[in-house]
Amino acid sequence: MKNKITRLIIVSIISLLALSVIQGTLIKNTYDLKKENFINKAKEAISKIDDYTPGLDSLNIKWKTFLMDKLDEYSLNNLTKKEVVNELRRITDSINPLYIEAYNEELKKKKLGYNLKFHKVLKNITLVTERKKDTIFKGKNNPDFKLLGSEFENVKELQVSNSYWHTERSFSREINKKELSVNYELHFESRDYINIDKWQVIVLGKMKLILILSLLIFLVVIALLYYSIKSLITQKKNADIKTDFINNITHELKTPLATLSLATKMLKKEEVKNKPVVIDSVINTIERQNTRLQKLIDQVLNNSLGYHEISLSKQTIVIDQYLNTVLNDFLLSVESKKISFERDCSLKNKIALDKFFVTTALFNILENAVKYGGTKINVSCRIENNKNLCISIVDNGIGISKKNQELLFDKFYRVDTNEIHDVKGLGLGLYYSNQIIKAHKGTILVESEKGKGTTFTIKIPV
Incomplete structure (x- = not known):
């Protein structure tokens, strides 16, 4: 596919150059004829x-x-x-x-x-x-x-x-x-x-009319070539993203399905049927894997929503109380990892937002910070220009290159992590977080440098 795009670009450039030469020659010939006719009339007049x-x-x-x-x-x-x-x-x-x-x-x-x-x-x-x-x-x-x-x-x-x-x-x-x-x-x-x-x-x-028409035709041809090549590149990118998504979701589904299959086989064994303790353990395993499968399906269905499809149920909350509760809940979910966690959330201001969706967005960003090597996370909040609530999440992880930052919030997009082999995901977390903040008429900004950590800043109008 990449070779086809390269060949298409080369052929397009050659065609455009050929068209430019032909059009330039025609304009030059027209100019010479107009010039000769004009000068002859002037000579004839005098x-x-x-x-x-x-x-x-x-x-x-x-x-x-x-x-x-x-x-x-x-x-x-x-x-x-x-x-x-x-x-x-x-x-x-x-x-x-x-x-x-x-x-x-x-x-x-x-x-x-x-x-x-x-x-x-x-x-x-x-x-x-x-x-x-x-x-x-x-x-x-x-x-x-x-x-x-x-x-x-x-x-x-x-x-x-x-x-x-x-x-x-x-x-x-x-x-x-x-x-x-x-x-x-x-x-x-x-x-x-x-x-x-x-x-x-x-x-x-x-020659005004001829020149204007020639310029318009030339611009239209360039625009069409640009649009065609851009569409082809976008299609290839989307195809690659979908392929990655299918591979990721397949990988994510295989583990619980394999566990369920193994648990089912164990329940069929005669020696297990007479051991209630083992049966209870297997049933608990089946429930956990079933819950995991349900969460994966819900993640695909819900996290694919655009911001205009998200129906908000806003509540007025006190900023410091809400944010500290969210951070405490997050810390409980990562107790097994050694993370240095700092917070600066002392604002007593009130703001209207959908607690469920904003919590989901914050969790997605915090999980990413941990997932991509962050061992030190700093969370701070402030009111900027009396207009926006700004929540900054800073980590000391692997960082994100400038090229990847442009695509970070695209659906199914995942940053290339060749050096990290245990990072799993569907590429929907940051996309969904961005849609949630957009639904609140806010924005998410990212600042990062490869190897020097990342800063996410969420801005929600007060």
Whole structure:
């Protein structure tokens, strides 16, 4: 059974991991699709703003015309490459505020529902003549050169497009009284980027329903697995407890039944029939064993009751009188054992309780203290916070481990006592005691450490 549970747990964990991977992959694919769709719509919304807006178009013509003039000067060796790039930066910086303002006005007309920024980045400027290919600016060798637009960090996923500007240029210039003709081709490459505030959050927001449903399904699966495994473990525990109970009750019944069988056989013998003294002794033995059997049956029937099934008949008692009487009766039952017994029960307060049931509960706990190695028992009582009667029973026995303390008051449960071979019982005493105290709306607390004794504290509302 244990191996089956272990295999079930392993298979469940593997299945849960597989489900997590599959569900994670599906969510990732859905996110990628939603993201792509969102970005494409944003690109589509701003795709024609730069080229088809008169205000922006005139600004673009201004810096392009300025650049062509500077390239002409470069072709005539009047400017260096660096000076051309610096002049381009100067002109774009000067018109950029107007460009941003005009661009934002156009974005407002689109009513996108989110904040969007745009800028154009220079990637390459190349002049091609009959003799050579001359690179003025190359993006790979330089940091991004923002031509126009707002400042933000470029994200590859938010690249809108690559722009190519190709034109042929021819002009003549008189230098040193000589007419000089210049011809070249301009290859100008730029890239357009957008930036959307918290665009990942916007995409996730569009997936809200999918994410919530996925999380709920995942939690339901985990809950079902947990419930199934817990139920199986509980069933195994109950089966083990019932098996132990059957073994214990069988053991308990065997002794009186064997004695009764032996006594019956003795009564059948002819030599016994003529001896009244022997017959009386055998009959007394039969009565004792019959009483023992009856007590075992009553213990199983009565001690299996839950607290809601216990019908209390409360009486008002004086605490010290009642408790001292109970302890005196208990001492008489253990006269054959050497026990050091101390008590502190001087409360004159009155309390309403069912004497029969509470006495049974106290006897069960005291018997356990003796049964599990206690040679010194200390019983004390007090009123706590003017609300509860607290009765503490302390012993110096073998103690109870933390793991066993959690199960101590379960029906049929018995602490594993491998080192003690003469401890008998059905595992009902502490369960029944707990039910009795619960019926009085009280509690039983246990404090213990292996090898250092145990303290039971009964609390009953005054």
